[in-house]
Amino acid sequence: MKILIINGPNINMLGIREKDIYGSRTYEDLLNIVKDFCVRENIETEFFQSNHEGAIVDKIQTAYGNFAGIVINPAAYTHTSIAILDALKSVAIPTVEVHISDVENREDFRKISYISPACIETIKGHGFDGYIMAIESLRKRSEHR
Numbered sequence: 001m002k003i004l005i006i007n008g009p010n011i012n013m014l015g016i017r018e019k020d021i022y023g024s025r026t027y028e029d030l031l032n033i034v035k036d037f038c039v040r041e042n043i044e045t046e047f048f049q050s051n052h053e054g055a056i057v058d059k060i061q062t063a064y065g066n067f068a069g070i071v072i073n074p075a076a077y078t079h080t081s082i083a084i085l086d087a088l089k090s091v092a093i094p095t096v097e098v099h100i101s102d103v104e105n106r107e108d109f110r111k112i113s114y115i116s117p118a119c120i121e122t123i124k125g126h127g128f129d130g131y132i133m134a135i136e137s138l139r140k141r142s143e144h145r
């Protein structure tokens with residue numbers, strides 16, 4: 001199975017940004033953890049990170065017909081982007097939304113996700129493990145079909 005892993009704005013700043021919230025590990029560390037897991041589990045992955053909403057929309061559109069699942073951490077666009085919601089609805093690829101931090105227990109504006117209506121599941125507050133949980137969830141779902 002082939003999974004696309006999309007990270008939105010400022011996720012490339014992991015290890016530098018708000019370490020008390022996101023920890024001291026870097027985006028590179030995240031990629032290595034997820035890659036190691038996927039190699040062991042024989043899951044093919046592609047990673048994409050962008051600080052630009054339109055670039056994320058473009059990437060989701062090109063995933064059509066090419067990926068069995070999407071894991072997305074839309075970062076701040078979670079709370080603003082109807083364009084990303086519509087792109088995910090357009091391609092209708094099973095998608096899991098991930099947040100490193102527990103967005104339920106932060107500012108009120110982080111409790112609102114424009115993206116979750118297009119997702120089969122949302123995983124929040126599990127740190128980097130959330131990405132592995134999302135991939136496992138997509139794999140289980142594909143095995144039961």
Ligand code: DQA
Pocket residue numbers: 009010011073074075076077078098099100101102103110
């Ligand atoms: C985040 C939570 C968002 O509210 C925030 O804007 C991010 C990261 C998370 O992974 O916890 O940039 O998506």
